[in-house]
Amino acid sequence: MSKVLMKGNEAVGAAAIKAGCKYFFGYPITPSSEIPEYMSKALPEAGGVFLQAESEVAAINMVYGAGGAGARVMTASSSPGISLKQEGITYIAGAEVPCVIVNMMRGGPGLGSIQPGQADYFQSTRGGGNGDYRTLCYAPSSIQEIVDLVILGFDKADYYRNPVLIVADGMIGQMMEAVEFKDPAPIDLPEKDWATTGTGGKRQPNVVNSLFLQAEELQAHNDRLEKKYKLIEENEVLYEAYGLEEAEVVLVAYGTTSRIVKTAMKQAEAKGIKVGIIRPITLWPFPHDVFKTIGNNAKGILTVEMSAGQMIDDVKIAVEGRLPVYFNGTQGGMVPTPASVLADIEKIAGGTK
Amino acid sequence: MTMVYEKSKGLTDVPFHYCPGCTHGVIHKLVAESLVELGVLDDTIGVAPVGCSVLAYKYFNCDMQEAAHGRAPAVATGIKRVHPDKVVFSYQGDGDLASIGAGEIVHVAHRAEKITTIFVNNAIYGMTGGQMAPTTLVGQKTTTSPLGRDEALSGKPIRISEMLATIDGAKFVERVSVDTPANIRKAKKAIKRAFECQIKGEGFAIVEVLSTCPTNWGLTPVKALDWLKDNMIPYYPLGNFRNFEEGK
Ligand SMILES: Cc1ncc(C[n+]2csc(CCOP(=O)(O)OP(=O)(O)O)c2C)c(N)n1
Ligand code: SF4
Numbered sequence: 001m002s003k004v005l006m007k008g009n010e011a012v013g014a015a016a017i018k019a020g021c022k023y024f025f026g027y028p029i030t031p032s033s034e035i036p037e038y039m040s041k042a043l044p045e046a047g048g049v050f051l052q053a054e055s056e057v058a059a060i061n062m063v064y065g066a067g068g069a070g071a072r073v074m075t076a077s078s079s080p081g082i083s084l085k086q087e088g089i090t091y092i093a094g095a096e097v098p099c100v101i102v103n104m105m106r107g108g109p110g111l112g113s114i115q116p117g118q119a120d121y122f123q124s125t126r127g128g129g130n131g132d133y134r135t136l137c138y139a140p141s142s143i144q145e146i147v148d149l150v151i152l153g154f155d156k157a158d159y160y161r162n163p164v165l166i167v168a169d170g171m172i173g174q175m176m177e178a179v180e181f182k183d184p185a186p187i188d189l190p191e192k193d194w195a196t197t198g199t200g201g202k203r204q205p206n207v208v209n210s211l212f213l214q215a216e217e218l219q220a221h222n223d224r225l226e227k228k229y230k231l232i233e234e235n236e237v238l239y240e241a242y243g244l245e246e247a248e249v250v251l252v253a254y255g256t257t258s259r260i261v262k263t264a265m266k267q268a269e270a271k272g273i274k275v276g277i278i279r280p281i282t283l284w285p286f287p288h289d290v291f292k293t294i295g296n297n298a299k300g301i302l303t304v305e306m307s308a309g310q311m312i313d314d315v316k317i318a319v320e321g322r323l324p325v326y327f328n329g330t331q332g333g334m335v336p337t338p339a340s341v342l343a344d345i346e347k348i349a350g351g352t353k
Numbered sequence: 354m355t356m357v358y359e360k361s362k363g364l365t366d367v368p369f370h371y372c373p374g375c376t377h378g379v380i381h382k383l384v385a386e387s388l389v390e391l392g393v394l395d396d397t398i399g400v401a402p403v404g405c406s407v408l409a410y411k412y413f414n415c416d417m418q419e420a421a422h423g424r425a426p427a428v429a430t431g432i433k434r435v436h437p438d439k440v441v442f443s444y445q446g447d448g449d450l451a452s453i454g455a456g457e458i459v460h461v462a463h464r465a466e467k468i469t470t471i472f473v474n475n476a477i478y479g480m481t482g483g484q485m486a487p488t489t490l491v492g493q494k495t496t497t498s499p500l501g502r503d504e505a506l507s508g509k510p511i512r513i514s515e516m517l518a519t520i521d522g523a524k525f526v527e528r529v530s531v532d533t534p535a536n537i538r539k540a541k542k543a544i545k546r547a548f549e550c551q552i553k554g555e556g557f558a559i560v561e562v563l564s565t566c567p568t569n570w571g572l573t574p575v576k577a578l579d580w581l582k583d584n585m586i587p588y589y590p591l592g593n594f595r596n597f598e599e600g601k
């Protein structure tokens with residue numbers, strides 16, 4: 001298939017439809033409003049239903065209903081809207097309902113700003129809702145990647161019966177790039193024989209539920225969820241990494257920030273500094289193991305984020321104290337400059353940081 | 354021997370957990386019988402609330418989803434949009450529907466969503482131990498209004514049926530009670546009609562059922578029925594607020 005030029009937010013919608021998503025429930029918010037706008041036209045044309053909900057709370061609970069009823073369903077929002085969806089997300093995780101949730105992150109806390117940000121890392125990876133649950137969380141760094149991950153995300157959601165988060169910053173939602181809509185790799189998906197479709201008088205009733213009043217029952221349910229999360233940790237880690245063996249400085253960044261960091265990396269290499277990079281593509285599960293392949297030349301790790309320092313906690317866990325971990329961050333819609341990253345690289349390599 | 358009474362096929366064999374004299378059980382029975390009599394039980398998907406009837410998903414003999422507190426109308430919307438040919442209902446208490454879920458119920462009506470809502474108004478938060486609900490009567494003592502609901506502090510109780518009847522998408526709105534056999538018969542008729550409203554594709558339908566909570570009202574089951582008649586019905590008048598005309 002040939003490439004088409006598309007804005008990130010619209011590409012998200014097109015990718016979902018390509019993946020067989022038939023239902024979208026959402027509430028407008030900058031910088032993700034082009035997703036519901038696109039879906040309001042494209043989904044009915046594809047034989048689906050777009051519904052503008054009265055709030056993000058209602059939208060995610062509609063997603064819970066539709067996903068529980070067996071459909072491929074998506075919602076999308078930006079940071080404050082995603083905060084409101086947390087109630088629904090924990091119910092969806094608890095009841096093991098598949099769905100895809102897109103967060104085009106903006107600055108926070110509170111109303112924050114409408115500029116791009118990466119300050120929802122904690123919320124995305126630690127579960128903004130209550131209880132012991134995990135959401136598979138993809139962090140694309142280009143429009144092509146967001147298209148691929150949305151399509152993959154629907155399969156993974158169905159496969160694991162789990163909500164899948166796509167976490168990008170507003171920049172990716174707003175920019176345009178050429179993309180190709182590739183057919184996903186075939187995957188064996190289980191029948192949705194648990195869904196609420198009406199018994200048709202042919203089977204016992206199905207119940208979609210996250211309540212287990214007996215302590216033993218809930219413990220058993222949590223144990224089962226934990227097993228599933230372990231399986232996801234074993235099988236679904238995605239990252240991009242290179243130059244780790246020789247690196248004096250290792251950069252860690254995801255999403256838009258990783259693109260900036262790569263520019264700084266080239267500039268540093270031109271100055272003779274060996275730099276490696278780890279770009280997590282799944283934020284959860286986090287690519288802990290790749291940090292073990294960092295070679296003995298390394299003097300330090302530099303984590304670059306559009307936040308006050310959130311992913312850096314996972315980097316420190318992964319590094320297990322073997323190397324110092326430094327931080328370069330911007331907030332409020334400010335974007336880290338290659339120059340500031342280069343300056344940090346030089347300091348770490350020169351032993352002055 | 355001839356069978357003179359049997360449990361509705363619309364209910365499972367799981368015994369109810371409700372307190373003695375609680376009328377949630379009567380209302381379950383009316384909903385179940387209506388679904389069976391309309392011949393739609395096997396094509397029905399119900400949504401249970403958070404409240405004393407949280408375990409309704411174990412009692413109704415059809416597919417069920419358990420919703421977060423107040424969100425049943427949104428969950429039901431998601432289900433109905435996926436299965437427009439199925440019957441979808443929500444069963445909700447007054448804390449669930451009139452307080453935390455007030456937004457969801459208004460908008461499900463405003464969209465004329467083709468679902469049926471059974472709204473059980475017992476003027477109290479039963480499950481959490483008898484706190485004040487938006488429907489608690491002025492002067493009524495609860496654990497969070499120990500001196501009786503104070504109008505100056507908390508306002509007057511909200512009349513949901515009257516409010517929803519102002520919304521065009523609500524095609525059937527009726528308030529009933531289950532305090533006497535005669536009223537139970539009327540309640541059943543209204544519930545059936547509310548499901549017919551959905552089956553005929555008219556729009557949103559709701560039946561508000563005045564119900565007792567002997568446990569948290571601190572009354573015997575019989576005295577609770579009297580209290581409902583003497584205190585609730587005068588403030589929450591029974592009757593139809595909106596009905597659809599066939600084919601119109
Ligand atoms: C988000 C949230 N807030 C509060 C609660 C606690 N809670 C459970 S049931 C309930 C009130 C239920 O009252 P009502 O809807 O009137 O039902 P009833 O028990 O009277 O039938 C509350 C406040 C909860 N489960 N979830
Ligand atoms: S607490 Fe009240 S509403 Fe709940 S089961 Fe008991 S009597 Fe019924």
Ligand SMILES: [Mg+2]
Nearest residue numbers: 446447477479
């Ligand atoms: Mg109540």
